[in-house]
Amino acid sequence: MRVSQFFLSTLKEAPAEAELASHRLMLRAGLIRRLGSGLYNWMPLGLRVLRKVEAIVREEMNKAGALELLMPAVTPAELWQETGRWEVFGPQMLKIKDRHERDFCFGPTHEEVITDIARKEIRSYKQLPLNFYQIQTKFRDEIRPRFGVMRAREFVMKDAYSFHTDKASLEQTYEVMYQTYSNIFTRLGLQFRAVRADTGAIGGTGSHEFHVLADSGEDAIAFCPDSDYAANVELAEALAPTTPRAEPAQAMQKVHTPGAKTIEQLCDFLKVTPQQTLKALAVMHNDAFSLLLLRGDHELNEIKLQKILDPFRFATPEEIERHMGGKAGYIGPVGVSVNIIADRAVTAMSDFVCGANDEGYHLAGVNFGRDLPLPTQVADIRNAVAGDPSPDGKGALEICRGIEVGHIFQLGNKYSQAMEATYLDENGQHQVMEMGCYGIGVSRIVGAAIEQGNDDRGIIFPEAIAPFQVAIAAIGFDRSETVREAAVKLHDELQNAGFDVLLDDRGERPGVMFADLELIGIPHRITIGERGLKEGQVEYQARKGGEMQTVALAEVQNFLKEACLA
RNA sequence: CGGGGUAUAGCUCAGCUUGGUAGAGCGCUGCGUUCGGGACGCAGAGGCCGCGUGUUCAAAUCACGCUACCCCGACCA
Numbered sequence: 089m090r091v092s093q094f095f096l097s098t099l100k101e102a103p104a105e106a107e108l109a110s111h112r113l114m115l116r117a118g119l120i121r122r123l124g125s126g127l128y129n130w131m132p133l134g135l136r137v138l139r140k141v142e143a144i145v146r147e148e149m150n151k152a153g154a155l156e157l158l159m160p161a162v163t164p165a166e167l168w169q170e171t172g173r174w175e176v177f178g179p180q181m182l183k184i185k186d187r188h189e190r191d192f193c194f195g196p197t198h199e200e201v202i203t204d205i206a207r208k209e210i211r212s213y214k215q216l217p218l219n220f221y222q223i224q225t226k227f228r229d230e231i232r233p234r235f236g237v238m239r240a241r242e243f244v245m246k247d248a249y250s251f252h253t254d255k256a257s258l259e260q261t262y263e264v265m266y267q268t269y270s271n272i273f274t275r276l277g278l279q280f281r282a283v284r285a286d287t288g289a290i291g292g293t294g295s296h297e298f299h300v301l302a303d304s305g306e307d308a309i310a311f312c313p314d315s316d317y318a319a320n321v322e323l324a325e326a327l328a329p330t331t332p333r334a335e336p337a338q339a340m341q342k343v344h345t346p347g348a349k350t351i352e353q354l355c356d357f358l359k360v361t362p363q364q365t366l367k368a369l370a371v372m373h374n375d376a377f378s379l380l381l382l383r384g385d386h387e388l389n390e391i392k393l394q395k396i397l398d399p400f401r402f403a404t405p406e407e408i409e410r411h412m413g414g415k416a417g418y419i420g421p422v423g424v425s426v427n428i429i430a431d432r433a434v435t436a437m438s439d440f441v442c443g444a445n446d447e448g449y450h451l452a453g454v455n456f457g458r459d460l461p462l463p464t465q466v467a468d469i470r471n472a473v474a475g476d477p478s479p480d481g482k483g484a485l486e487i488c489r490g491i492e493v494g495h496i497f498q499l500g501n502k503y504s505q506a507m508e509a510t511y512l513d514e515n516g517q518h519q520v521m522e523m524g525c526y527g528i529g530v531s532r533i534v535g536a537a538i539e540q541g542n543d544d545r546g547i548i549f550p551e552a553i554a555p556f557q558v559a560i561a562a563i564g565f566d567r568s569e570t571v572r573e574a575a576v577k578l579h580d581e582l583q584n585a586g587f588d589v590l591l592d593d594r595g596e597r598p599g600v601m602f603a604d605l606e607l608i609g610i611p612h613r614i615t616i617g618e619r620g621l622k623e624g625q626v627e628y629q630a631r632k633g634g635e636m637q638t639v640a641l642a643e644v645q646n647f648l649k650e651a652c653l654a
Numbered sequence: 655c656g657g658g659g660u661a662u663a664g665c666u667c668a669g670c671u672u673g674g675u676a677g678a679g680c681g682c683u684g685c686g687u688u689c690g691g692g693a694c695g696c697a698g699a700g701g702c703c704g705c706g707u708g709u710u711c712a713a714a715u716c717a718c719g720c721u722a723c724c725c726c727g728a729c730c731a
Contacts, residue, residue: 099664099665099680099681100681100692101666101667101680101681102665102666103665103666104660104665104666104667104724105723105724107725122723124722125722125723125724231655232725232726234725349730350730350731351730352730354731367729367730367731368731369728369730369731370729370731380729385730386730387728387729387730388729388730390729401728402729405731412731416731417731418731419731420731561690563690564689564690567689595689596689597689597693598692599690599691599692599693600691600692600693601691602690602691602692603691603692604692615690617690618690619690620690627690
């Protein structure tokens, strides 16, 4: 491909809307253009990348025995009403009416549609198991679309759904998909991690998310460097402390702490660490008041709390005063008779600081057993933090951030039951199918890959998904017959040899060409100029860095073959 | 949804406080000079100042309404 026949639309400055590196670079490189909130045009350059991602996903899915099909993006309301998700999905679902005032939605996912296919088409256990997938545009009306294609409303997703006679078969396919996903992300050239995920209300026995590791990721992942344990921080169990509570060393005393309403202010004021403080959070469960106790440096995990109090909400200042007798900002567990739920870590605290239930005062040197009873209700209600022991007992947890690009799920029979997707078993009896589902955020992967691969000059694409593998920067293309001939010849040769090659034939100044080619992230660059051609040589530069190398023109093809494999 | 902010040339932004009829840089077009890391000169094109209603002799500028877009949003007691 020649630049003069292609469409490069690079920008020196990024539009103000973008804050994330990958979003800025995708706009600057001209991969995408915004059409509306959460809606993006994929420009020719960007589409090449997207298609390469799709191709790898498709190849690996096929290899795993999954069968590609294609379902409509617009789906009738009746199917969603059968499972109740017409209501459950809520405003995230884009609902539309046709000319006859019939209800439809733009599919946010396709469990209902595929289950409808299964119940109509599958009769016998002999047909199972089956794994169908599609690569298709989805729409979810996100509350706040952001980060470009990373959290867009319309996006491309690969979604697969498997059907089974029993759980054992489902688990088998789940394992195959787990491996397939690992293969896909490895081939894509991404650093990723499979993490345990919430099985939540949907039930089922297993679920893993696949995360591309990046500091800007929206999810926090707790992982153990000494084992393969990894879980979303929301799910990672914070174990009970193993060290016993220290004996009281201080007497309890009331200290005047004017204005110290937050843990941070309190620590500043009393010159203590957050670990020595105890914070109390007031929540309401229906009409019942509860006081939650957490160590000052820990955060409440609402998902965990919800398993104890569902639903719950934070108490209003009026409710706090009514139940505690003290003002918000200075509440504590000493001398009160309300329901108390303590985090596990709290039970190991001694000589701690907490609110005195008296505006402007805290208590210091507080100890369980002496100044107040040890809480009877103790639970894991906090987020795991770095340094916590790993739940699998092998070392300490670390926290990193990730971008969720894949999710595999053992669904069980939630949808097949609701929609009566059954088959006849060996005994001629109707049985409900077991289902699994497996998603990959195809368009999000492009953003995630750039998030993981970029520098101050632009994008650094992994070899496998770069829009072009090799760029030829022809210096003086417009005015040097020698350069023109050599560049075109090299371009044709490389193309015939199977390289995805882009020839910059614009005759631009070298700086302009280099800047553009680096911005769009092409992994390999060959520079052809009159100077080198006199010696029969060209220059090679890898996008990832490394020294500029001189290569004999005749050797370029072999050289690139090695470079591309490396 | 709640809070905050922005809207002026293709992009990044100034002008608005103090009303007087539109600006810069980049990009784009033409010509010339340049030519191994985003060149330079000259000449151009390009704007219903988001939309609407008011105030005024006069509105990008002031007021009100609308729309779009962006940012933040448990608690840290």
